[in-house]
Amino acid sequence: MVPDPDAALMLAFQRGDPSAFRTLYQRHARAMVAFCHHFVRDSARAEELAQDVFVKLYRAGHRYTPRARFKTFLYRVAANHCLNEVRRGEYGAREREDRDGPSDPDRIASPAPSPEEAAEGAALERAVRGLLARLPEKQRAALVLCRFEGMSYEEIAQVLETTVPAVKSLVHRATVTAAEALAPGGAARMEEALP
Amino acid sequence: MTCVREDLTALLDGALPPARREAVNRHLEGCGACRAERDRLAATLAALSRLPEPPEPSPGFDARLAARIARERRPGLLSRLAGLRWTVAAPAAGLAAAAVVATVAIRERRLADEAVAANLEFLADYEIAASLGDVETAEDAAVVLALDQLAR
Numbered sequence: 001m002v003p004d005p006d007a008a009l010m011l012a013f014q015r016g017d018p019s020a021f022r023t024l025y026q027r028h029a030r031a032m033v034a035f036c037h038h039f040v041r042d043s044a045r046a047e048e049l050a051q052d053v054f055v056k057l058y059r060a061g062h063r064y065t066p067r068a069r070f071k072t073f074l075y076r077v078a079a080n081h082c083l084n085e086v087r088r089g090e091y092g093a094r095e096r097e098d099r100d101g102p103s104d105p106d107r108i109a110s111p112a113p114s115p116e117e118a119a120e121g122a123a124l125e126r127a128v129r130g131l132l133a134r135l136p137e138k139q140r141a142a143l144v145l146c147r148f149e150g151m152s153y154e155e156i157a158q159v160l161e162t163t164v165p166a167v168k169s170l171v172h173r174a175t176v177t178a179a180e181a182l183a184p185g186g187a188a189r190m191e192e193a194l195p
Numbered sequence: 196m197t198c199v200r201e202d203l204t205a206l207l208d209g210a211l212p213p214a215r216r217e218a219v220n221r222h223l224e225g226c227g228a229c230r231a232e233r234d235r236l237a238a239t240l241a242a243l244s245r246l247p248e249p250p251e252p253s254p255g256f257d258a259r260l261a262a263r264i265a266r267e268r269r270p271g272l273l274s275r276l277a278g279l280r281w282t283v284a285a286p287a288a289g290l291a292a293a294a295v296v297a298t299v300a301i302r303e304r305r306l307a308d309e310a311v312a313a314n315l316e317f318l319a320d321y322e323i324a325a326s327l328g329d330v331e332t333a334e335d336a337a338v339v340l341a342l343d344q345l346a347r
Contacts, residue, residue, distance in 0.1 A: 021264070029260060030252060037249035047252055051260045058267050121247040128246055146208070147243045153210045172204040179239040 006070030014061050021061070025054045028071075031149075032078055038144040039082035041129050049085060053078045068158055075149070075159045079141050086137065124182075131181040135174055138162075142170035143178070199223070203233045207240055 006027070012020035032053055037046035056077055057064075064073075132140050141160060145151045146167075151159070153167045160167065199219045205211045206219050223230050 018268075022261075025260060025264070026257075029257070033252045033256070034249040043250050043253070046249070047256050047259075050252075051263055054260060055263055055267060058264055121245070124242060124246055128243065147240070148246070153205070153208070168205050168210065169201070171208070172201060175204045175236055175239060178243065179235050182239055182242050183235075 004066065004069050006074075007066035010057075010061065010064050010070055011066065014064055021058060024057075024070075028074060029054065032074070035075070035078055035144070035149060036082055038132065038148055039086055039140070041132070045085075049082060050078075053081055056081065072155060072158045075145065075151075076161065079145070079159055083137050083141060086140075127182055128178075131178055134181070135177060139170050139174040139177070142167055143174035146171050199226075199229055200232055203229070203236055207233070207237055 006024060009020040009024050013024070029050060032050035033046050036049040036053075037043065040046055040049065053074070057074070067073075068076075132143070135143065138160065142156055145156045145159060146153070153164050153171065156167045156171070157164045160170075162170075199206075199222045202211060202215065202219050206216060211219065223233060
């Protein structure tokens with residue numbers, strides 16, 4: 001295995017060096033907040049979830065064994081924590097709001113004559129929020145890891161503890177759903193298809 | 196080859212093995228429907244790549260995270276309670292809630308009623324625990340106050 005400086009830090013922390021753990025969260029905390037934000041789409045909650053992830057790491061430090069890259073391990077913990085969070089249903093109302101809200105993905109796909117970048121970005125963000133709310137949880141996790149975290153299918157398979165062919169299928173189905181959601185009139189059609 | 200659609204996203208992601216990639220590309224040369232689907236998915240990936248970055252953590256994020264980690268270094272009342280069996284926690288919850296009420300009564304009204312007398316032993320334990328520093332944060336205090344809810 002290629003030397004993994006993060007895993008070395010985790011092992012140093014295991015041996016009693018608290019500064020090693022501090023370095024780890026300084027390196028990864030912002031990425032964790034961003035990752036959690038993709039799941040809950042709430043800045044304050046994303047920060048809490050990211051902190052939860054590091055507290056879990058801290059508590060599990062004495063059991064840590066570097067079987068995979070530290071980043072894979074970290075995202076596995078984070079993905080499971082975020083999926084548990086969205087399973088709790090606390091975000092059901094917000095997700096419905098995103099689905100039913102004023103999202104207008106037509107603005108994204110249509111060649112608007114002179115759209116302002118900020119407005120386009122906001123519209124895209126609303127559309128993606130609605131999309132993520134509709135996706136089954138494994139597809140959501142695969143899409144976030146692939147599209148927003150830039151992970152390879154192999155890395156995603158390790159994080160989600162599944163196979164590469166399964167990831168290929170999850171990412172493809174999520175992308176097809178995204179294509180439908182972001183197409184002109186796509187949001188409305190998807191709403192009609194919902195039970 | 197009849198259907199390559201399941202491979203199109205992986206093709207765009209550069210995740211197909213070379214032989215399969217060549218086969219899919221050959222199919223695309225002669226299949227307008229699959230080319231249209233590939234282009235639709237490519238446009239989707241391009242749109243997703245334009246998604247604004249999530250917001251930066253708030254200014255107090257690092258300090259709050261450091262504080263949470265620091266609290267982990269000293270096992271407190273919270274973590275001890277997490278390890279209690281509910282069969283133990285339930286009666287303890289009732290006693291602790293009574294103890295808190297009793298403490299307030301003692302300090303504010305200085306009335307020694309029967310409830311205080313019935314829980315004096317636990318109250319002593321509670322105050323000893325507090326004196327050792329186990330109940331020193333708002334979070335710990337909130338746990339004590341909510342013990343009756345935890346036990347349900």
